[in-house]
Amino acid sequence: MAKKIVVAIDGPAGAGKSTIARRLALKLGFLYIDTGAMYRAVALWALRAGVDLADIHRLEQLAHAADIRLSDGGRRVELNGEDVSAAIREPDMAQAASKVSAVAPVRRALVEKQRAMADTHSVVMEGRDIGSVVFPDAEVKIFLDASEEIRARRRLQDLAEKGYPAAVEEVAREIRERDQRDRGRAEAPLVQCPDAAYLDSSGLTIDQVEQAILKLIRDRTSNGKDFAR
Numbered sequence: 160m161a162k163k164i165v166v167a168i169d170g171p172a173g174a175g176k177s178t179i180a181r182r183l184a185l186k187l188g189f190l191y192i193d194t195g196a197m198y199r200a201v202a203l204w205a206l207r208a209g210v211d212l213a214d215i216h217r218l219e220q221l222a223h224a225a226d227i228r229l230s231d232g233g234r235r236v237e238l239n240g241e242d243v244s245a246a247i248r249e250p251d252m253a254q255a256a257s258k259v260s261a262v263a264p265v266r267r268a269l270v271e272k273q274r275a276m277a278d279t280h281s282v283v284m285e286g287r288d289i290g291s292v293v294f295p296d297a298e299v300k301i302f303l304d305a306s307e308e309i310r311a312r313r314r315l316q317d318l319a320e321k322g323y324p325a326a327v328e329e330v331a332r333e334i335r336e337r338d339q340r341d342r343g344r345a346e347a348p349l350v351q352c353p354d355a356a357y358l359d360s361s362g363l364t365i366d367q368v369e370q371a372i373l374k375l376i377r378d379r380t381s382n383g384k385d386f387a388r
């Protein structure tokens with residue numbers, strides 16, 4: 160039977176994980192799983208339901224009950240049957256997701272869902288803890304990074320494209336704050352696994368990043384020929 164492959168991409172905000180993960184999944188015929196979208200969906204539900212982001216028990220209940228579906232190559236995110244693809248990308252949702260994701264029982268609930276999603280398919284999964292916690296045995300692990308300035312500029316452009324203009328200093332501060340929280344939390348902090356390949360995308364085009372990762376996948380999966388899609 161063809162082997163299922165997990166390509167795990169972790170890294171800080173704005174490193175380019177989503178763009179590259181989506182492209183790779185399309186190219187390889189794998190499922191693309193944006194785990195950040197899942198934390199954002201739980202945060203959105205909590206905010207709409209008026210749940211205090213410090214109320215661990217209610218957050219845990221929501222994370223378990225959330226029916227989150229990712230489709231259309233990662234573009235469509237549904238929460239309990241509603242299309243929340245745009246709502247979870249509103250500027251405040253990044254910080255809210257970062258707060259919700261520091262809650263250990265929320266992480267456990269979502270990690271369970273993430274593992275189930277990869278049960279039947281090869282996947283490209285991106286987030287902060289994919290190589291360290293969700294799939295410590297992933298065939299390919301990448302830690303994608305970029306300079307603070309480049310990451311802030313990418314996020315700025317992202318926001319502008321979605322109709323949310325902002326100042327670069329403000330965006331840089333937001334990213335710094337979020338990364339500090341993500342790196343400093345007790346549960347599944349953002350770290351580079353010792354067996355992950357470090358890739359700094361600052362001076363690279365998206366094609367160069369893609370080529371570098373495809374080479375890694377080939378090297379680590381018997382030339383990439385025998386995996387299930």
Ligand code: C5P
Binds near residue numbers: 172
């Ligand atoms: O990747 P994205 O920026 O959409 O993630 C939003 C937030 O969700 C991150 O800042 C992080 O706090 C959290 N997250 C996480 N673990 C993941 C994916 C995202 O803690 N695997």
